[in-house]
Amino acid sequence: MxxxxxxxxxxxxxxxxxxxxxxxxxxxxxxxxxxxxxxxxxxxxxxxxxxxxxxxxxxxxxxxxxxxxxxxxxxxxxxxxDIGPIEQAFIELENGRINAAKRFQALEQWRDELIAQGPNAIETVIAKHPQADRQHLRQLILQANREQKANKPPAAARKIFKYLRELDEG
Incomplete structure (x- = not known):
């Protein structure tokens, strides 16, 4: 050395x-x-x-x-x-965006599963969110299936997504 x-x-x-x-x-x-x-x-x-x-x-x-x-x-x-608090706030902001994107994707997947499985899949929503309106969700799923078969715009699918997001945030 x-x-x-x-x-x-x-x-x-x-x-x-x-x-x-x-x-x-x-x-x-x-x-x-x-x-x-x-x-x-x-x-x-x-x-x-x-x-x-x-x-x-x-x-x-x-x-x-x-x-x-x-x-x-x-x-x-x-x-x-001292940039410690600034970096921490920025990291939390970035993590919030990532978590929001993951939640969004999970809700989209859940909506697609509901539409694919039909009214029988409502029980999974009720199990996770007991306050959910079973009848409203059933009508939206049936309407989304009719729209898919008729090749119409997915208005009911959007409504299902919006309803699931409301349940998730509530």
Whole structure:
């Protein structure tokens, strides 16, 4: 082993210039994702002071070069800020989107199974949601089957999906 170099010395070294650049770009990317959020999603991110003002300004900028400079400024501000709560809120927001998509797909699959199996499948809905209106669901399933056979638009299938979503959210 080289007498001038130890593993312990490596820990004392400051981060390399490349490492600092990677961190800076990652923070700029986080800032860019925050800027692109919808108003409702943006409201869930805990921002304060100059950083919030800078992001609000970036959301209004139309010029590409102006936005690029503003994003660099946001990256600088993020380096000076504790980004733990911001990252946590952003992760929760992303997980919420993923969970909503999974729920949506599960409801679509459930609707398709109800239509394929007919009125006999209503018991699975009643078992999961006892407050469900058995008669209403039966009528929607029969109507969806008639629409399928007549090659009509799937209005009843949409109504079934809407009803299942209401039951799931309620």
């Amino acid at each position: 080289n007498q001038w170099y130890d593993d312990e010395d490596e820990q004392d070294l400051p981060p390399s210039k490349s490492e600092l650049k990677r961190e800076m770009h990652a923070l700029q990317e986080l800032g860019g994702k925050i800027v692109k959020l919808s108003s409702g999603q943006y409201a869930t991110i805990p921002l304060a002071g100059i950083l919030k003002e800078a992001i609000d300004t970036a959301r209004r900028i139309k010029s590409r070069e102006g936005l690029r400079r503003q994003m660099q400024y946001i990256g600088k501000l993020l380096r000076e800020t």
